[in-house]
Amino acid sequence: MNSFVATTSSAASGGIMILLYAALFFGLWFIVFRPQKKEQKRLATMISNLETGDSVLTTSGFYGVVIDITDDTVIVEFGNNKNCRIPMQKSAITQVEKPEVQ
Template sequence: MNELLNILLMAPQGKGQGGAWGSFIMLFAIIIIFYLFLIRPQVKKQKEVRTFRSSLNKGDKVLTVGGIYGKITDIKDTTITLEIADNVRIKVDKSGIIKDSTGLEEKK
């Protein structure tokens, strides 16, 4: 037991981990990569969706999140009334509108 303790105490000491600056640089690089590849494109997409929803007008043909095609008949602050068939109207939240379906319905 005493010999094992002497061997461990006489073992050469290893060098430190190179300093804290290397760790900070790597952490900073990871944050920059996340920003460029994940956060920035998502913010850009949200801005496009927000401008699309604010530019909606009566008579526009749209597609909802649930896959319902309709024509806008009334717009309020947070809700939109869609006519999905003759005399069939539904009220949906503005966040439920995905995109303009003018070209989509004609392709079918």
């Protein structure tokens, strides 16, 4: 009889441990991946609202002004030299600042 009680209690504790590991896994998933998803959604919204004339910061650290927008690319003008226009992917933009309306 004692061996039966020991077997059922160890099986029950094994089931509890599986539930604890599952809860720990989902807790870590929520802590680690949820902020990343929110940041991806914020970047997607920012890029979809991109307009000509917006000041942008690229992933390489350059500041510029959006001159033209196509499906996947934007043409960004860098510096005071009006001849420095570079096409780049929309995903290379990390920040957008709308021009001030006066």
